[in-house]
Amino acid sequence: MVTIAKANAELWVFPLSGPTGGSGITAVDVIVVDIEDSDGRAGTGFSYVLGGGGATVAAAARDMLERFVAGQETVPPQALWRRLAGSLNRLGRGYGYLAIAAIDVATWDLHAKRLDMPLYSALGGVARTLPVYGSGGFGPTQDPDAAVARSLEYAGMGCTAVKLRVAGAPADLDRIRAVADALPDGVDIMADANEKCDLARAQWLVNALADVNALWLEEPLPAHDTNGFATLAANSPVPIATGEHHQGVVELVPLMQARAVSVVQPDLAMMGGITESLRVAHVAEHYNLVVSPHFLPALFIHVAGAAPSIRWMEDFPLLEPLFDNPVGMDADGNISPPDTPGHGIQWAHGARQEYRIAE
The missing domain is CATH 3.30.390.10 (Enolase-like, N-terminal domain)
Structure with missing residues (x-):
């Protein structure tokens, strides 16, 4: 034993x-x-x-x-x-x-x-290569020129999307438009409001983002305002994303059932780890929803191998400086898992x- x-x-x-x-x-x-x-x-x-x-x-x-x-x-x-x-x-x-x-x-x-086995195999999956969107270095009050510079930096790294921070304020418009005008063809925009809007301001914001064909608006409302998310999603020209502040499948299923979310974003810590994050991805697959995990692409790329609903990885270097040579993006802005046994993450x-x- x-x-x-x-x-x-x-x-x-x-x-x-x-x-x-x-x-x-x-x-x-x-x-x-x-x-x-x-x-x-x-x-x-x-x-x-x-x-x-x-x-x-x-x-x-x-x-x-x-x-x-x-x-x-x-x-x-x-x-x-x-x-x-x-x-x-x-x-x-x-x-x-x-x-x-x-x-x-x-x-x-x-x-x-x-x-x-590598972790993706132990999870019952296969190695997948997924695109990484650029998310680090943006802020909700950032000067448009600074947001443009950071966006172009990500585009130069091969990323095919960048995620701005917004606050549901008029100043968001200049930042959104400046980045949209500066990005090369083939590089899309997402936006993250970090729960800063009420319903009226969120509706205003999705309309503004529709003008630049944004891929999604993330957390426009407080995480547990399920009715607000449902109302917004039903009237939004832009897909709505949320999930990083929810704990367990039980808290996300009501949003999925109500079609209040299009992009589900489990957070490793809040979800209780890999086991429940994978379960969320499987339930999202049942509802034909996209999953884009919060942070930690070097770990979640393994989970993606067992969850076809996972379509994006997020580059937001938070814990990565603590890792010893974590797997990163290739020249095309994609990430693939290592084939070493385990998750492959070691401390610096x-x-x-x-x-x-x-x-």
Whole structure:
């Protein structure tokens, strides 16, 4: 019987160079989980928190590892995920799902290594090559010239789409139009409002984006305004995207059923890891919807191998500086998974020592 001989969770705090993305975060709390089985094989996983609170998540991960993983017989990742998620029945998903995510990624890494397979094969998939859209370096109050410069940089890297940040404000119009006019043929625009609009402003914004044939408007409304999303989607000339702030299939199915979303965007941490992210993608496939995961293309490109509904990867270098040579875009702006056993992500030399917070 193979058991889990070692299981540990750590909190790292990774400072960013300045306010980043539409939410303006300045640091990322990273929860790192390392597990090792009695045969000496090891898996590593991670989750993250934007805006603080990582210590709470790390404590939850340690508690789960102690109660359900350390010293236990190895089981398939899906079975462990159900066990961990079931332990939250009287607590709610909340930060517990963020803790499960780190354990789930580590478990899948170990599972794939035990099978001597790349993660996409262990998930039941095949290697796929997908386009990456450029998302980093944009802001909701950004000067149009700066947005143009960043967009052209991404186009030069081979990206066939870029995602601006918007706020539902009149200043958005100049930025959107300037980028649309500057981009070469074949490079499209998306926009992300980061939940900043009310319904009336969101309707105004989708009409503005329709003028440049935008691929989608992301999170125009607060994430759990399902009725608002349904009303907007029914009257929008532009596809609506959301999902990064939802937890579990159970929170996204009402949006899918109501046709309130066209592009589903699971977040690794909020979803509770790979297991539930893949389940979301399979349910989205049933509704004939597109899936474009939030962040982490080096990991989600494996999930895409088992989920045809996943069509895009997002380049937003958040945790990537912590990785040792992660798989990246090719000259055509596409990404493919590595064929090494596991997920293939390793920590950069010295990262653990530099960013780990003592318990």
